[in-house]
Amino acid sequence: MNQFDKFLNSNAWRFPKGYPDMNNTQDVFLIESLIQGLGVDFRFDQLIFEAVDSSVKKNTKAAIDFIVKNTSKGFKTQSDDFRLGNPSKVSPEEVQQIFKELFTIDGEIEIHGPRSGPNPSGKFDMYEFETEEFGPVRIVLSGGGNAGEKYEQDFVKKAQASAGESNEFLSADLKTLYDALGIDNSKLKESDIDFAGGKDTKRSLNLSGPQPIGSTISDLTIQYGGKEYYISLKNKQGSGIYSGANIPWIYAKDGKIIYDSSKFDSTSGNGIIFDMFNIDSNKLANGLNNYINQTGDIENFQKANIDTKKFKNLLGSSIGYGYYYVKESGKGQIKVTPLLTAEDALDFVGDIKDATIKYPDKKSKQVTIKVDTSNGQYVVAVRNTSGKVVPLSLRISKIK
Numbered sequence: 001m002n003q004f005d006k007f008l009n010s011n012a013w014r015f016p017k018g019y020p021d022m023n024n025t026q027d028v029f030l031i032e033s034l035i036q037g038l039g040v041d042f043r044f045d046q047l048i049f050e051a052v053d054s055s056v057k058k059n060t061k062a063a064i065d066f067i068v069k070n071t072s073k074g075f076k077t078q079s080d081d082f083r084l085g086n087p088s089k090v091s092p093e094e095v096q097q098i099f100k101e102l103f104t105i106d107g108e109i110e111i112h113g114p115r116s117g118p119n120p121s122g123k124f125d126m127y128e129f130e131t132e133e134f135g136p137v138r139i140v141l142s143g144g145g146n147a148g149e150k151y152e153q154d155f156v157k158k159a160q161a162s163a164g165e166s167n168e169f170l171s172a173d174l175k176t177l178y179d180a181l182g183i184d185n186s187k188l189k190e191s192d193i194d195f196a197g198g199k200d201t202k203r204s205l206n207l208s209g210p211q212p213i214g215s216t217i218s219d220l221t222i223q224y225g226g227k228e229y230y231i232s233l234k235n236k237q238g239s240g241i242y243s244g245a246n247i248p249w250i251y252a253k254d255g256k257i258i259y260d261s262s263k264f265d266s267t268s269g270n271g272i273i274f275d276m277f278n279i280d281s282n283k284l285a286n287g288l289n290n291y292i293n294q295t296g297d298i299e300n301f302q303k304a305n306i307d308t309k310k311f312k313n314l315l316g317s318s319i320g321y322g323y324y325y326v327k328e329s330g331k332g333q334i335k336v337t338p339l340l341t342a343e344d345a346l347d348f349v350g351d352i353k354d355a356t357i358k359y360p361d362k363k364s365k366q367v368t369i370k371v372d373t374s375n376g377q378y379v380v381a382v383r384n385t386s387g388k389v390v391p392l393s394l395r396i397s398k399i400k
Contacts, residue, residue: 030255060137086143103131151235156195180336192223209313210345214322230323244270244394257288287360304357350375
């Protein structure tokens with residue numbers, strides 16, 4: 001009898017059938033927990049994911065080699081088999097066209113933004129598509145930026161190239177911007193317009209409300225009339241506001257999800273938000289157990305009891321003030337919002353109208369909180385981001 005057989009026999013009493021039924025979610029989760037209890041980082045789905053990832057990785061490496069050899073755009077291979085170097089900064093539109101022509105792709109290419117879907121990159125877009133020759137591939141295009149960065153760069157280049165012209169001859173987006181700022185473009189020189197994107201603009205959330213961050217957040221800085229205008233440029237995609245670390249007080253033990261109150265930290269970012277939304281950690285853990293065991297009722301969204309003032313201050317701190325927020329509203333169209341004071345930032349968040357919460361159940365392994373304001377909707381999600389049940393992390397996004 002080998003060591004694994006001995007391990008199974010010693011734990012047979014834990015399983016209703018006397019052995020782990022691999023078609024039973026609870027049995028699978030229990031045996032994983034027992035193995036993890038021996039100090040081994042193990043999950044059955046990891047074996048599946050690793051096999052799939054290994055296959056896609058092999059396909060992607062072959063496809064990247066093919067791209068480098070069959071194009072003249074200066075693409076380069078990288079040490080990471082998923083990455084295609086783009087030192088010539090070929091545009092996303094042209095990249096897609098090159099891929100379609102090289103691999104005879106009729107359908108659309110799926111683009112995953114930084115840290116979305118299967119994309120591990122925090123900076124670059126991933127292009128996912130099916131090829132007849134190599135199978136499914138996932139290519140992270142490094143060196144060329146993502147769609148948001150390209151929008152910023154193109155906007156600034158257009159402003160620089162148009163410097164000195166009369167406002168009436170400007171493109172619609174530039175005319176809208178300069179009308180809002182009171183700038184006479186005929187008095188601008190190219191050197192007055194500076195691209196400030198690409199730098200680290202991370203900001204931490206706090207409860208003290210909005211702070212002056214114009215020079216930090218600026219993608220485009222314009223010198224005009226002895227004054228600096230800081231401008232934050234955003235394309236049409238939604239924006240993430242907060243990404244917290246793993247939540248340590250909810251974890252797996254002996255095949256069950258538990259809430260350990262001794263590990264709850266009310267001073268951490270996640271702890272502050274849990275308290276702010278009155279998230280019931282016991283109910284969260286019970287819901288995850290219902291998901292594993294496929295038991296219990298389906299949860300519905302219910303009224304959430306939140307501290308609206310604290311949440312508004314928290315969001316306001318992520319927005320800050322001292323700049324103009326310029327958001328792409330359509331092709332060649334923008335909306336300009338002056339965020340020049342702390343009051344402007346809080347007005348931008350809007351008045352909180354409603355908040356609802358839904359806990360995990362046998363169909364869902366996520367806490368979802370929807371917060372509707374007079375200026376949009378925010379979503380707070382507590383979930384595992386890699387397809388597992390735990391560990392959990394917390395995310396806040398603006399989706400409307």
